[in-house]
Amino acid sequence: MTLLRESVHDRRAQLFAWISADDAHGGLTAREIAEQTGMDGRTLRHDLTALAASRALVRTPGRPARWHLLEGAPARARSLPPRTFEQMREVFPTIRQSYLSRLDDCSLALLFDLEGADYSSHPQARGTLFHRFTAEALRTMQREGERRIPVGEALEILYEVLLQRDVPESERVRIPMRELPLLRIGVIKWAGENEFNVDRIAAIERRLSASLNYVAPTGELIERTLTGQVDLLVMNPPDGATVVDWKMTWALPAEPTGDPDPTRHLSYEGYFQQRFYGWLVMRSFPAVQSVTLREVYPLVSGLRKATLLRSDLEDVERELAILAAEFDARVQAGGESPLWSPSPGKHCSYCPRPGDCPIEAEARGEGAIEDGDMAKRYAAQFVVADQVRKHRVKALKAWVDRSGEAVPLKSAKGRYVMGWKETANGRRFVPFVPEDSDRGPDREEPDLAAALRASADQAEAQTVQGDAKVRRRVA
Numbered sequence: 001m002t003l004l005r006e007s008v009h010d011r012r013a014q015l016f017a018w019i020s021a022d023d024a025h026g027g028l029t030a031r032e033i034a035e036q037t038g039m040d041g042r043t044l045r046h047d048l049t050a051l052a053a054s055r056a057l058v059r060t061p062g063r064p065a066r067w068h069l070l071e072g073a074p075a076r077a078r079s080l081p082p083r084t085f086e087q088m089r090e091v092f093p094t095i096r097q098s099y100l101s102r103l104d105d106c107s108l109a110l111l112f113d114l115e116g117a118d119y120s121s122h123p124q125a126r127g128t129l130f131h132r133f134t135a136e137a138l139r140t141m142q143r144e145g146e147r148r149i150p151v152g153e154a155l156e157i158l159y160e161v162l163l164q165r166d167v168p169e170s171e172r173v174r175i176p177m178r179e180l181p182l183l184r185i186g187v188i189k190w191a192g193e194n195e196f197n198v199d200r201i202a203a204i205e206r207r208l209s210a211s212l213n214y215v216a217p218t219g220e221l222i223e224r225t226l227t228g229q230v231d232l233l234v235m236n237p238p239d240g241a242t243v244v245d246w247k248m249t250w251a252l253p254a255e256p257t258g259d260p261d262p263t264r265h266l267s268y269e270g271y272f273q274q275r276f277y278g279w280l281v282m283r284s285f286p287a288v289q290s291v292t293l294r295e296v297y298p299l300v301s302g303l304r305k306a307t308l309l310r311s312d313l314e315d316v317e318r319e320l321a322i323l324a325a326e327f328d329a330r331v332q333a334g335g336e337s338p339l340w341s342p343s344p345g346k347h348c349s350y351c352p353r354p355g356d357c358p359i360e361a362e363a364r365g366e367g368a369i370e371d372g373d374m375a376k377r378y379a380a381q382f383v384v385a386d387q388v389r390k391h392r393v394k395a396l397k398a399w400v401d402r403s404g405e406a407v408p409l410k411s412a413k414g415r416y417v418m419g420w421k422e423t424a425n426g427r428r429f430v431p432f433v434p435e436d437s438d439r440g441p442d443r444e445e446p447d448l449a450a451a452l453r454a455s456a457d458q459a460e461a462q463t464v465q466g467d468a469k470v471r472r473r474v475a
């Protein structure tokens with residue numbers, strides 16, 4: 001039997017099926033499985049670990065370890081069944097913001113969510129507990145009519161939250177002691193640096209909902225309700241609102257430096273959140289004309305924000321309607337449908353089951369790192385690569401200076417060389433396209449905000465012209 005198929009996903013599914021197929025295949029060591037299946041030992045160990053991480057197999061400790069099926073929780077056996085539209089609507093009467101956000105990034109990761117990722121990482125648990133703390137602290141301040149909360153009282157609330165007494169069992173999270181100092185720092189900074197106008201708070205950790213429509217392939221108009229839970233919603237008279245989102249990370253997104261598009265400086269997931277919550281709040285509160293998303297980073301005392309206007313609402317609703325239609329189509333098609341294709345990116349770092357992804361970690365770009373061990377390996381490779389780079393640059397500079405010519409590089413798109421490039425700030429030793437290339441000089445990054453403004457101006461001009469023509473015809 002040959003288990004070395006092209007796709008990692010297929011290979012792991014086949015390995016899992018092989019172990020499940022025969023009682024004699026349970027309780028074997030990795031070496032015995034490799035002998036019987038003909039798999040390469042290193043690939044096999046990686047696949048066994050991934051299947052264990054996705055709760056399909058369990059590793060019995062010992063030397064050597066033995067691999068068994070995990071009773072009652074096979075990874076792929078929990079795949080979503082195909083459903084009719086009515087069945088789908090019964091199971092998902094509403095669509096949560098977290099599902100649409102996940103789908104926006106990667107549909108296979110959404111499938112993993114829907115199949116049940118019943119665990120949370122320590123950073124996720126830290127974020128969950130911090131959100132519960134802020135909600136409890138804000139409710140206390142609202143009850144007592146106080147704009148600030150003393151640090152001591154805030155810490156007492158944190159310890160109460162950590163006990164998780166009023167939290168349903170299925171929603172309790174586990175956080176190790178080594179994460180607690182970070183939570184304490186966050187709470188102390190949050191309480192020490194923030195002041196809230198509690199009279200203007202409209203919602204704390206409240207789930208809002210609003211409906212939109214899309215046209216089904218049958219031509220039928222489908223109404224769907226989307227929901228999202230805001231951490232904190234504050235009204236800004238006369239007609240504005242602010243959604244506050246707490247971020248428990250150490251890294252702040254890039255600083256806004258005169259960029260006309262503030263959404264570029266939100267977190268990776270911030271663009272979607274800003275549009276979704278802006279839509280949700282304006283639909284829930286018809287008098288609100290603008291919604292600002294404020295991302296607050298208590299650990300680093302940072303803030304990023306961007307505003308959505310009511311005039312943007314129609315575009316956002318069209319975009320969300322497309323996502324809702326895609327969600328419904330995938331859920332109806334079931335977990336075995338090819339619609340659940342992976343889209344790698346930075347979001348792979350938040351993937352619920354990266355071990356089940358058919359794309360090799362190396363090919364996932366920014367989201368390639370799956371765990372701490374992999375991060376250490378990448379860091380070590382970076383140090384070596386950096387040394388090689390420094391050495392090569394020195395040697396190449398010496399060669400270019402001696403020969404007086406840039407070094408040609410192989411490129412499928414035309415001429416490309418490594419050498420001294422003249423720039424506005426002086427010359428730099430980099431790979432570049434020479435001026436006399438058949439490919440043209442390097443292009444600047446497109447200015448998306450300017451392009452959007454230009455297309456909006458054009459659309460408006462055409463509408464005015466169209467109206468004038470209609471008026472002339474009517475006259």
Ligand code: SF4
Nearest residue numbers: 106342344348351357
């Ligand atoms: S690892 Fe990345 S590409 Fe693969 S399923 Fe997860 S999010 Fe999608």
